[in-house]
Amino acid sequence: MSGVRVRFAPSPTGPLHIGGARSALFNWLFARNQGGTFIVRIEDTDLERSSRESEENILAALRWLGLDWDEGIEVGGPHGPYRQTERLPIYQRYARQLLESGWAYRCYCTEEELAAEREALLARGEMPRYTGRCRYLCEEDRHRLEAEGRRPVLRFAVPSGETITVQDLVRGEVSFDVDGIGDFIIVKSDGIPTYNFAVVVDDHTMGITHVIRAEEHLSNTPRQILIYRAFGWPVPQFAHVSLILGRDRTKMSKRHGATSIEQYREMGYLPEAMVNFLALLGWSPGGEEEIFTLEELKRQFSLERVAKNPAVFDLDKLNWLNGHYIRQSPLERVTDLAVPFLQKAGYISGEVTPEQYQWLKQLVAAVRDYLTNLSEITRHVDIFFAPEVEPEDEEARSVLAGEQVPRVLAALAEKIKSADGLDEEIARSILKRLPRELGLGARKVYLPIRVALTGRTHGPELYQVIPLLGKEKVLARLARAG
Numbered sequence: 001m002s003g004v005r006v007r008f009a010p011s012p013t014g015p016l017h018i019g020g021a022r023s024a025l026f027n028w029l030f031a032r033n034q035g036g037t038f039i040v041r042i043e044d045t046d047l048e049r050s051s052r053e054s055e056e057n058i059l060a061a062l063r064w065l066g067l068d069w070d071e072g073i074e075v076g077g078p079h080g081p082y083r084q085t086e087r088l089p090i091y092q093r094y095a096r097q098l099l100e101s102g103w104a105y106r107c108y109c110t111e112e113e114l115a116a117e118r119e120a121l122l123a124r125g126e127m128p129r130y131t132g133r134c135r136y137l138c139e140e141d142r143h144r145l146e147a148e149g150r151r152p153v154l155r156f157a158v159p160s161g162e163t164i165t166v167q168d169l170v171r172g173e174v175s176f177d178v179d180g181i182g183d184f185i186i187v188k189s190d191g192i193p194t195y196n197f198a199v200v201v202d203d204h205t206m207g208i209t210h211v212i213r214a215e216e217h218l219s220n221t222p223r224q225i226l227i228y229r230a231f232g233w234p235v236p237q238f239a240h241v242s243l244i245l246g247r248d249r250t251k252m253s254k255r256h257g258a259t260s261i262e263q264y265r266e267m268g269y270l271p272e273a274m275v276n277f278l279a280l281l282g283w284s285p286g287g288e289e290e291i292f293t294l295e296e297l298k299r300q301f302s303l304e305r306v307a308k309n310p311a312v313f314d315l316d317k318l319n320w321l322n323g324h325y326i327r328q329s330p331l332e333r334v335t336d337l338a339v340p341f342l343q344k345a346g347y348i349s350g351e352v353t354p355e356q357y358q359w360l361k362q363l364v365a366a367v368r369d370y371l372t373n374l375s376e377i378t379r380h381v382d383i384f385f386a387p388e389v390e391p392e393d394e395e396a397r398s399v400l401a402g403e404q405v406p407r408v409l410a411a412l413a414e415k416i417k418s419a420d421g422l423d424e425e426i427a428r429s430i431l432k433r434l435p436r437e438l439g440l441g442a443r444k445v446y447l448p449i450r451v452a453l454t455g456r457t458h459g460p461e462l463y464q465v466i467p468l469l470g471k472e473k474v475l476a477r478l479a480r481a482g
Ligand code: GLU
Pocket: 009, 010, 011, 043, 199, 212, 213, 214, 217
């Protein structure tokens, strides 16, 4: 293993979203590409919004995507615990250190006092921030305030007049003037650390070398660097990955459709399509190729090729990729993934027998070319389950009105009746010979057969449709339409 150590540090306040999944994937790919270590840590210090349910959802989604982790929640490791609420004594220890070295101080200001300060700053046209009222309290003041029952927060003493420069691996050099920051809270009055403090303590104690995360955290980075400096700790490298926009170029949100990985799984997207799609949200290998397996991504991924400009979430592209993987995957796998959708739609119930499974495999083979996700399968298979079918529209009805139709359907019925069994091979050879035997053009033969058997003018190959329906249904439908 190399010295590279990266982490995905989700806040369990909802399911894993596209953006989080992309951060996780980029970290994973970077670790795997570099022979490094990938860590998953749970940042649950927002007690009100965090839940175990969200944590489980996130971890399940990571596993579904195929992103395993070497250290962290559930798998353990030498730097645990990996859930922030279980690390409170660690933060307390480091907070005390900052307090003792003068980098942090106790602040007793009430909500009302802070609001009044904010108002006053705004009225003067200044940036609202904490101006450090409690920074130089003497012992006596502190005792008095504590005697009033006030419980302090800990604030970081931001030095004045400094510029912090980040050499971001994606964004290049970014500078921040720290004067605008104000002394920020590092531990709340209930003893819970804030994100900026906990993240630094964790990233340092877990030996993180590269922090790869969403661009929205770029503005937190100078605060975090100030904390590293106060401790005298080395600062990791940062890579802030661009926002994901919807097609209207506003930040991706629920308005743009499904945003969680779980929703895509439930719609029948394959994990490999999702991974392929997520990788291309901000990264590109440079060539024209767009299809990448996880293995290929692992080999080719580099932070240098992560784009600075925002990525656009293009559902058509995801559909195209998913369609590709549905067509490419082993038939058994696609069948196994499709079965729950058929069960849910009520097409099949109970245990699938081996015989039924063989039939389902043929069914999936016949329709999978038309699918962009597996939930769509239910729209394509109704014709195989229905006892009878009707021509679906005027066009289909007019096909059956052709004067040659009774002759065509009767000829096919005759051949099917006398055929020894009915598999694709047999169906193919019967169908192939029909036009010549009847002295008709292919269209005049196949189109009415298609409408008679499926009610539609388009659909899967007839040599697949016929064995799927089986002799009995085929003969009944031909008789009904003829
Ligand atoms: N818990 C933060 C989030 O979910 C992680 C930010 C970071 O990676 O530092 O946004």
